[in-house]
Amino acid sequence: MSKKPQQTVFIIDDDEAVRDSIKELAESVGLKAECYTSAPAFLDAFEPVQPGCIVLDVRMAEMSGLVLQSKLNALGYTTPVIVITGHGDVPMAVQAMKNGAVDFIQKPYRDQFLLDSINSALEQDAATRPLSTVENDLDKHLAELTKREKEVLAHLQAGSTAKEIARALCISPRTAEAHRRNLLQKLGVSSVKKLILLLTPRKERNQDS
Amino acid sequence: MAYNTVFIISNEPAIRDALAELVIAAGFHAATFLSLKACLDVLRPEPHCCLVLDNGIDDKLEPDRQANFTSICSKIPVLVLTERGDIPAAVNAIRQGALDVIQKPLQHENILERIKSVVSARIKR
Numbered sequence: 001m002s003k004k005p006q007q008t009v010f011i012i013d014d015d016e017a018v019r020d021s022i023k024e025l026a027e028s029v030g031l032k033a034e035c036y037t038s039a040p041a042f043l044d045a046f047e048p049v050q051p052g053c054i055v056l057d058v059r060m061a062e063m064s065g066l067v068l069q070s071k072l073n074a075l076g077y078t079t080p081v082i083v084i085t086g087h088g089d090v091p092m093a094v095q096a097m098k099n100g101a102v103d104f105i106q107k108p109y110r111d112q113f114l115l116d117s118i119n120s121a122l123e124q125d126a127a128t129r130p131l132s133t134v135e136n137d138l139d140k141h142l143a144e145l146t147k148r149e150k151e152v153l154a155h156l157q158a159g160s161t162a163k164e165i166a167r168a169l170c171i172s173p174r175t176a177e178a179h180r181r182n183l184l185q186k187l188g189v190s191s192v193k194k195l196i197l198l199l200t201p202r203k204e205r206n207q208d209s
Numbered sequence: 210m211a212y213n214t215v216f217i218i219s220n221e222p223a224i225r226d227a228l229a230e231l232v233i234a235a236g237f238h239a240a241t242f243l244s245l246k247a248c249l250d251v252l253r254p255e256p257h258c259c260l261v262l263d264n265g266i267d268d269k270l271e272p273d274r275q276a277n278f279t280s281i282c283s284k285i286p287v288l289v290l291t292e293r294g295d296i297p298a299a300v301n302a303i304r305q306g307a308l309d310v311i312q313k314p315l316q317h318e319n320i321l322e323r324i325k326s327v328v329s330a331r332i333k334r
Contacts, residue, residue, distance in 0.1 A: 090291060090299045094310045097303035104300045 007122050008032045008052035010079075012042045012068065014060045018084075018107075022055055025111050026118065039063035039071075048077040051129060053102070053121035055114075058085035058092065066092070069099050078128055080121035084109065138198065141187045149183040152176065156192055157199060214238040214255060215324060216285070218248050219263030224290075227315070228261060235321055245277040252284060259286045259327045261320075262307075264298050275305070282306030286327040290315070 009026040011033060013019045019035040026033040032052075036042035040062055042054075054072070056065040063071075069081050083096045086107040093104040102124060103117040145153065148169075155165040166176040180192070189195045215232040219225050220243055229239035242248040245262070252260075260281060281287060288309045289302040299310040308327045311320055 088296055090294060090296060090310060090312050093296045093299045094303055097300055104296065106296055 006032070006051060007125070008034055008050055009118055009122075010034050010036065010042065010046065010052055010054045011056075012036045012039060012054065012060070012065065013057040013084075014038060015057070018057065022114070025115060029115065031118070031122075039065065039068035042068070043071065046077075048075070048079060050079075051125055053080045053082065053118060053125055055082045055084060055118065058083060058096075059087055066096060066099070069096065069101065073099060078125075080124045082114075082117050082121055084114070138187070144186055145183055149179050149186070152179040153183055153195075156180065157196065213257040213328065214240055215258065216248055216252065216260040217241045218243070218245060218260065219290075220244070221263065224263055224315075228320070231317055231321060232324065235324075237324075245274060245281060249277050249281055252281065254285045257328055259288060259324055261288050261290065261324065263290045264292070264295070264302065279305050286330055288323060288327050 009022070009031050011019050011022045011026075013022070013035075014037055016037075019037075023033040023035055036045065038060060039056075042056075056068055058065040065083055065085070069083065072079070072081065080102045081096075081100065082103045082105065083101045084105045084107060085092070088104065088106050096104045102121040105114060105117060142150075151169060152165055155168060160168065162176045162180060163173050165171075165180075166173040169176065171179075184190065184192070184195060187195060187198070189198060213236070215228070215237045217225055217228045217232075217239060218241075219228070225241040229241055232239050240248075248260070262278075262281075278287075282305055287302075287307040288311060289299075289307045290311050290313055291298040291302070293312045293314070295312075302310050308330055309323055311323055
């Protein structure tokens with residue numbers, strides 16, 4: 001999941017040696033990495049639709065990493081942030097974490113430690129990237145289904161007819177039909193065929209992620 | 210406010226006593242515990258309450274500590290006490306759902322202010 005080629009590790013640090021070492025580290029496990037020398041340079045170039053995670057240093061000229069973090073939050077960007085610093089203290093760590101950082105790492109750190117953190121940030125990004133609005137609505141409607149309707153839905157997706165569903169769930173065919181009618185109505189589709197179409201991209205999505 | 214209890218968990222009697230005395234003097238009720246588990250068993254969250262957890266409690270005695278901690282954070286606002294400069298402990302506490310972290314040694318005015326602020330954070334929620 002975390003090894004998707006299109007996911008990028010965005011590295012923001014004013015220290016060239018640190019940037020290079022993190023980039024090398026990310027690339028050593030097949031991740032794409034992009035380096036920025038300052039927070040404003042990053043803000044100018046960053047497109048929030050790009051999947052990935054952000055690794056930023058706290059102490060930088062122009063704009064500190066923590067200010068950058070709050071700016072990203074204010075802009076509504078959900079890309080996970082890992083904060084690294086050579087001069088951290090507990091209040092700073094608490095602030096960064098409360099502002100939603102995935103991790104707060106002190107230099108010097110072990111490579112594997114940062115890598116683990118990057119991987120969990122990428123996983124989080126993949127899991128929380130907003131679905132399209134249609135799918136969002138669908139999620140909401142799916143949550144509104146009763147337990148029975150969800151069972152019927154699972155059978156419909158497997159291609160069962162109302163009669164087969166009735167037998168499997170030990171209910172009358174008429175009741176099975178009623179459940180089917182209700183769930184179609186709740187999901188806002190007019191036929192089972194359309195229902196399957198609506199749910200298919202989601203299935204594929206889950207498989208390749 | 211009908212009830213406003215500060216739940217205090219530490220295995221150091223000195224810390225338990227000092228905190229209890231402090232919060233009682235400030236008008237709270239105090240309930241002290243030796244372990245997360247003991248507290249979780251009796252915890253009945255009230256509208257105005259919070260929990261102060263001394264991070265130094267012995268992990269080995271409580272194998273389920275992490276789960277207990279996460280569970281308690283979902284029920285009541287939690288303030289964690291850490292050793293000075295223990296950044297990993299602070300990071301972990303917030304990640305598990307604690308609202309604030311205070312470094313030891315404790316300063317009375319500071320801790321009372323932070324307790325009040327997590328209690329009111331709970332009311333706003």
